[in-house]
Amino acid sequence: MHDVTVQSVLPSRDRNPIWGFGRAxxxxxxxxxxxxxxxxxxxxxxDRMKLLGYLSDQAKLGCFGIVFPFAILIAFAFYREAMAPFHKNDDIWFWFGWFSLYMLGGLAACGVLGSVLYVSYFRRSARLKANNxxxxxxxxxxxxxxxxxxxxxxxxxxxxxxxxxxxxxxxxxxxxxxxxxxxxxxxxxxxxxxxxxxxxxxxxxxxxxxxxxxxxxxxxxxxxxxxxxxxx
Missing domain, CATH: 2.30.29 (PH-domain like)
Known part of the structure; x- marks a missing residue:
């Protein structure tokens, strides 16, 4: 067994790498x-900066992933209700145009709700995880x-x-x-x-x-x- 003690005091931010292993x-x-x-x-x-970027992206994907299906389903429900009076219209471009408009609205709602969810909780959580x-x-x-x-x-x-x-x-x-x-x-x-x-x-x-x-x-x-x- 080794019995060698070397006292070393290191500053909080300027710790030096040891044993030739770089900065591991x-x-x-x-x-x-x-x-x-x-x-x-x-x-x-x-590497807290890279970790924070990773955790933030992971949180964003999770937030938007959770909100996306609900936003699209709600947009589709509004689309069906709004287009019910026009069920006799056979113009495919008419239907496609309104469908696209409602889906874009659903995506916008997804972005807003996902952003609120991320900013209100997950952004702070990611920072704390990276720091801790x-x-x-x-x-x-x-x-x-x-x-x-x-x-x-x-x-x-x-x-x-x-x-x-x-x-x-x-x-x-x-x-x-x-x-x-x-x-x-x-x-x-x-x-x-x-x-x-x-x-x-x-x-x-x-x-x-x-x-x-x-x-x-x-x-x-x-x-x-x-x-x-x-x-x-």
Whole structure:
């Protein structure tokens, strides 16, 4: 076991990258007491501007997606009621013109209602989520702080964490982000935990795998049956 302590005080905004890993994570402490090359405490860097853009776009799509079918159905109902007196008119362009006009009205209503929904709640929620997100290593524990109006602070022992992976979909690709996924063994029937917004999700995944392998049985008198390397 290493027994080296180096006191380091870092300013809140000017933390320097460590260990030659670029800007993937920031130094919190240089107290080394594990058999690996990493500090006892690490806080991984979050690209909050990209994350805010991603969360905002995701919220907009959700708001307009929720409102769209209702707005179109209401517009169609108004169209049928307004055009009932003209049911004997056989001019297809007459019907098509009015139908297009009512559908455009429905789209406009969708835009207005979606904007109200987004501005009144989801824009603020996206900002809070981007500001609150933190992913840290604290000795043999992985700590995740997330949430918007309600902040959730979770702490897991590396024995419980497995299956690290990164995922990138079309919206994430647009914002040049990836999502880090990992599972908690005691929650195998629950969805994987997702962390979106890391400055370098692939590098964080690899670093966590190495730390996990070195620290998962730290402080345990009986290692027992360890997981396979592929599971972290």
């Amino acid at each position: 994570y920031e130094l919190v402490s240089l107290q080394l007491d594990f058999q690996d090359q990493y500090p006892r405490e690490i806080e991984f860097e979050i 997100l933190r992913l840290m290593v604290d000795g043999c524990y992985l700590r995740l702080v997330s949430g918007g109006f309600v902040v959730i602070d979770q702490r897991f022992h590396f024995r419980e964490v497995s299956s690290y992976a990164t995922v990138q979909g079309p919206l994430l690709r647009r914002h040049k982000l990836k999502t880090l996924c990992f599972r908690i063994d005691r929650r195998m029937n629950s969805p994987a935990l997702l962390v979106t917004g890391l400055a370098d999700a692939d590098e964080v995944r690899d670093v966590l795998c190495e730390i996990d392998a070195a620290r998962e049985w730290a402080g345990s008198s009986s290692p027992g049956h360890s997981r396979s390397p592929s599971n972290g």
